[in-house]
Amino acid sequence: MNLDFWIDPWRSPTSIWLVITAAFTAIACGLPGSFLVLRRMSLAGDAISHSVLPGIVIGFLIAGSLDSPWLIAGAAFTGWLTVMIIELLYRRGGVREDAATGVVFTAMFSIGVVLLRLFASKVDLDPDCVLFGNLETAIHGRQVAIGSLSVPTIVLLTGSTALLAIAFVTFLYHRLLSTSFDPSLAKLTAQSPALSQSLLLAITAAVVVSAFQTVGAVMSVALLVLPAASCLLVTRRLPHLLWGVIIHGTLSAIGGLYLATWFNCNLGASIILTGAGLFFLCLLRFKQSISVIKPG
C-alpha cells in the first residue's frame, strides 16, 4: 500500500474546503436530525427536505443570490407550512398521516419545480442541484477574503448553519430533552412541546437549505437520519448520541472525498454511501440489544 493512494485525494487545493463544507453540512443536519429520529418524525424531515424548494425559489427571487438569509427564511417558512398542512389534514380532515405526508410534500415539490421553470431566466439555480447537489461547483463560487485566506462563501454558509445547529442543541438541550422524551412532564414545567417542535422543524428546514447545494434535496434526508440511526445502534445516552453524530458527520465527509476520488463519482452520493458504510459497521460491531435510549 503506497502512501500516494491515501494522499492523492488531497492534492487538489479545493479538497480541504470540500471536506470542511461537507463536514459542516453533515453536522448541521445530523444534530436536529437526531431529535427528529428520537421523536419518530424522520418522515417529517423527508417532507421538509422536499418542500423547502418553493421557499428557496421565492427567496432567490427576492434576494437574487444563493447565499442570502432570505433563502433560509423562505425555506424555513415553507418547511414549517408543509408540516402544519400535514397536521391539519391528519387531525381535522381524517387523512392518515402517511397519506397526508405523501400528498403535501409532492405538491410543494411540484410548486417548486414549476416556479423554478417559470422564472428560469431569473433564478440561477441548477435543476440538477435539486436531486444531486453540486458541491464541486458550489466551492468554486464566490470567495470571501478573510485575512490572507480566500474562503468560498459556501464554507461560511454551511459553517454558520452548523454553528446555528450546535447553538440550538446546546441552548435548548433541556427543553428538547424533556419535550422529546416526556411531553407531559414538559408541559407541566411550562416548556411547550408545540413550541419546541416548531423550532425543531424550522431549524431542520434551515439546515436542509444549506445541504441543498451540497447533496441535494433527497440525499439531505440521509444526512438527517443516518448519523442518528448509526449512533442509536451503539449508545444509549443522549450526549453520546450527539457527539457520535458529530464524529459520524466528519468521518462521512472525509470518507466521501476518498470514495468520490477513487470511483470518480458524485461527491454528495459518496458522502451518504460512506455514512451508510459507517452505519453498517455500527450494525456489525456493536449489534447489541438496546431497549430505549436513556436521557442524561
Add this chain to the structure above:
Amino acid sequence: MTALHSALLAALLLGIVSGLLGSFVVVRRMALTGDMLSHAVLPGVVAGLAWNTTRNPLLVLICAVLAGVVGSVTMNGLLRHTRLKPDAVLALVLSVFFALGIAMISRVQPAGVQAFLYGQVAAIDQRDLLLLLAVTAITVTVVPLAFRSLSLVSFDASFARLLGFPVRFFDIAFFLLLTVVIVIAMQAVGVVLVTAMLVTPAAAARFCTHSLAKTTAISCAIGAVGGIAGVWISASRDSLPTGPLMALSTTLLFAAAALLGPRRGWLPTLLRRRSESHRIAGEDILKTLWLREEAPGLIQPLIFKEGLLKKLAAAGLVHRTATTVDLTPTGRDRAAMLVRSHRLWERYLTEYAAYKTDHVHDDAERAEHWIDEARMALLATKLGNPALDPHGRSIPSIDKEVNT
C-alpha cells in the same frame, strides 16, 4: 399517433393503474413505503440502462424490481434486527438507495436516465406504451376479480390469515405489481413525484366515500383526469414540465375533494354538523314545552331562539301567537317520544349500568336525541314496560299520547 396523443394515452393509463393500486396503498397505510420503493428502484434502473444499450424496457423493469426487492428486504431486516423505528428505517433506506443510484449515474452516465429522474412523458415511446398497456390490462382485470380477497387482506391481514387466505402470496404479488407500476410511473413524473400519482388520487377519493370499491373507482377517475390535465396544460404552455403539472392538477382535485367530498369534506361536514345541532336545539325546545305542560305549577320564563321557533312553527310542531308558544298535537307526540326515551334511558342506566339515580340525567340528556323508535321499543321490553323513571315521574307511553 402524434407525440401529444401518446402522451395523453400514457397519462390516462397511468392515472387509471396508479389510482387503482393507490387506493390499496392508502388503505394499507403504505403511502411512504411507495415513496421508499420509488427511490430504492433507482440503482436497478441505472444498472438496467447501463447494461443494455438498446434500452429494452422489460430488462430495465426486471433490474428495477430486483432493486426494489433488495430495498424492502433491507428495510424488513433492519426493522427486525435493530430497535430503530419504522420511520427512521424508511427514510434511511430511501435516501441511501437513492444515493447509490446517483453515484452509479455519475460514474456510468447511462443514456435515458434523465427520464427516470425528472420524468418526461414525451420520452415514453411505443415499447413503453405497450408495456404500460399490458400492465394496465392485467391490473384492471385482476384487481376486480380478486377484489374481495384483496380488501380482506388489506383491511385485516390477521383475520385473513385465520381464514386460511394466502396472505403472503397476496402481499408479494401486490408488492411486485406496485413496483412495476412505480417504475413505469417514474418515467412520466420523475422519481420524487411517483408518490403523488399513487397517493393523492386515493387520498382524495377517501374524502368522497366509505366503500372501498367506490374509492378505487373514484381514485382511478381522479388519477386519469389529473394526469390528462397535466399533459394538456404542459402541451399548451411549452416551458412547463409535465410531471409536476400532473401532480399539481391531481393535488387541486384533492383539495376540491377535501373541501366538498360528501363523506368527510369540509363543507358537507360543516353542514351536517349544523343541521344536527339545529335538530337537537329544536328537540330541546319541544321537550321544555312538554315539561311545562306536565308540571304547570312550575312557571319560569322561557327563552328560545327566534329562528328555531320559526322553523318549528313551519314544521307544524308548535303554535305561536304574539306572546305565547304552545305545542301542537304532532309536536306533543314528538316531545312525548323524546321524554320517553330520556326516562327509559335513565331507567336503563340505573338498572343495568348501576348508575346512581342522581347521576343519570346528564347522560340521558344526550342520549335522548339518538334513540330511535326501534331502540326505544327494545329498551321498553328489556325493562318490562316500566311506568316510572328513577326519579318517580311517569314515563309517557305511546298509547296514552295517541288517546289524548
